[in-house]
Amino acid sequence: MSEWPFQDSENVATLTTKQIVEGRDPILAAYHYADDGMWQFGSAAAFDEADAAVVSLRYVFDIDPSIAELADLPFGWEASRRAPGQPWLREPSE
Numbered sequence: 001m002s003e004w005p006f007q008d009s010e011n012v013a014t015l016t017t018k019q020i021v022e023g024r025d026p027i028l029a030a031y032h033y034a035d036d037g038m039w040q041f042g043s044a045a046a047f048d049e050a051d052a053a054v055v056s057l058r059y060v061f062d063i064d065p066s067i068a069e070l071a072d073l074p075f076g077w078e079a080s081r082r083a084p085g086q087p088w089l090r091e092p093s094e
Contacts, residue, residue, distance in 0.1 A: 005071040008039070010058035015040040017051045020063065026084045027064045031093060034076030041067065 004010060015038065019025035025043035032039055041060050061067055069088055070079055079088040 005068040006057060006061075007071070008037070008057055010061075011056045013038070013054050014057045014060050016053050016055060016060055017042060017045070017047070018053050019043060019045065019051060021053045021055060021059075023063070027060070027067060028083070029078065029080045030067065030070050030073065030088075031078045032070075032073045032075055034093070037075055 016027075017025065020027055020041060020043055025045060027041045028044050029042040030039065031042075039057060039060070064084070066084065073079055073090065076093050077090055078093045079090045081088050
């Protein structure tokens with residue numbers, strides 16, 4: 001097992017969608033909120049609260065270890081990519 005890449009603990013609560021948890025959608029967007037430091041991972045679909053799932057950061061990492069590339073994403077920033085395996089594009093959140 002590789003070293004844990006995030007400064008957050010593995011069990012920190014992370015917002016995502018049921019579709020990502022069930023493996024139906026890939027992770028294509030990430031948000032690291034400035035106000036509370038929470039992580040959110042999304043897909044290409046618009047976020048619908050009815051599909052929200054709260055899981056551990058470790059769980060999301062296990063689904064897609066490529067999110068390790070975002071471990072240094074600053075608070076208040078977001079990242080997106082066109083498809084899995086593509087580079088992450090980072091920018092400050094609005």
